[in-house]
Amino acid sequence: xxxxxxxxxxxxxxxxxxxxxxxxxxxxxxxxxxxxxxxxxxxxxxxxxxxxxxxxxxxxxxxxxxxxxxxxxxxxxxxxxxxxxxxxxxxxxxxxxxxxxxxxxxxxxxxxxxxx
Amino acid sequence: xxxxxxxxxxxxxxxxxxxxxxxxxxxxxxxxxxxxxxxxxxxxxxxxxxxxxxxxxxxxxxxxxxxxxxxxxxxxxxxxxxxxxxxxxxxxxxxxxxxxxxxxxxxxx
Numbered sequence: 001x002x003x004x005x006x007x008x009x010x011x012x013x014x015x016x017x018x019x020x021x022x023x024x025x026x027x028x029x030x031x032x033x034x035x036x037x038x039x040x041x042x043x044x045x046x047x048x049x050x051x052x053x054x055x056x057x058x059x060x061x062x063x064x065x066x067x068x069x070x071x072x073x074x075x076x077x078x079x080x081x082x083x084x085x086x087x088x089x090x091x092x093x094x095x096x097x098x099x100x101x102x103x104x105x106x107x108x109x110x111x112x113x114x115x116x
Numbered sequence: 117x118x119x120x121x122x123x124x125x126x127x128x129x130x131x132x133x134x135x136x137x138x139x140x141x142x143x144x145x146x147x148x149x150x151x152x153x154x155x156x157x158x159x160x161x162x163x164x165x166x167x168x169x170x171x172x173x174x175x176x177x178x179x180x181x182x183x184x185x186x187x188x189x190x191x192x193x194x195x196x197x198x199x200x201x202x203x204x205x206x207x208x209x210x211x212x213x214x215x216x217x218x219x220x221x222x223x224x225x
Contacts, residue, residue, distance in 0.1 A: 006158075034213075041220075042217065043203065043215045043216060043217040043218050044159070044203070044215045046212075046213075046215075049212075091156070093158050093159075095158075104149065104161050104164060105149075105161075105213060106161075107158035107159050107160070108158055109157065109158050110156075110157060110158040112156065
């Protein structure tokens with residue numbers, strides 16, 4: 001299957017700082033990328049949908065100014081958590097689909113963010 | 117509203133068979149996915165059903181009944197490495213994935 005690379009796999013940062021997470025599709029062009037957050041023992045919560053070259057569509061309750069998403073190319077999307085707080089500590093996962101319609105989602109390895 | 121239900125946790129014995137159920141109510145239906153997720157890792161694709169019936173893939177099989185809004189994932193000859201969470205996801209009419217909360221499967225020797 002297609003490969004999605006997410007970096008870093010884990011990060012610890014101080015409260016108030018910003019953290020950038022990268023998601024790359026290595027062997028296909030991802031017209032759409034999705035960013036999820038997953039708290040312990042809970043399901044995936046969609047944060048935003050990112051289309052190449054356009055603004056991301058955020059889910060209700062997700063702060064656009066806090067979670068900055070950039071999808072500058074067909075193979076790269078980034079999520080920046082700005083002014084991180086301990087409550088932002090979570091597992092962040094990106095996924096990409098190869099086109100529109102019915103296609104499976106390929107997931108990155110996930111990023112464990114801990115804000116201290 | 118849209119809703120996906122699956123049991124929170126199940127326990128089974130190594131070598132046995134286990135069936136994980138998923139019921140759904142969504143706005144439209146473009147298929148149902150099953151993913152496996154080990155703790156601390158991202159989900160990995162297991163199966164996709166869009167037509168009624170059983171899809172078999174090695175030790176794993178997935179069943180779908182669209183009229184009942186029901187699917188199950190069947191795992192045979194359980195191995196310790198099968199201990200994981202199993203996520204059911206439905207693709208709705210907008211081709212968005214709606215995720216269940218996942219079923220944590222515990223395998224005992």
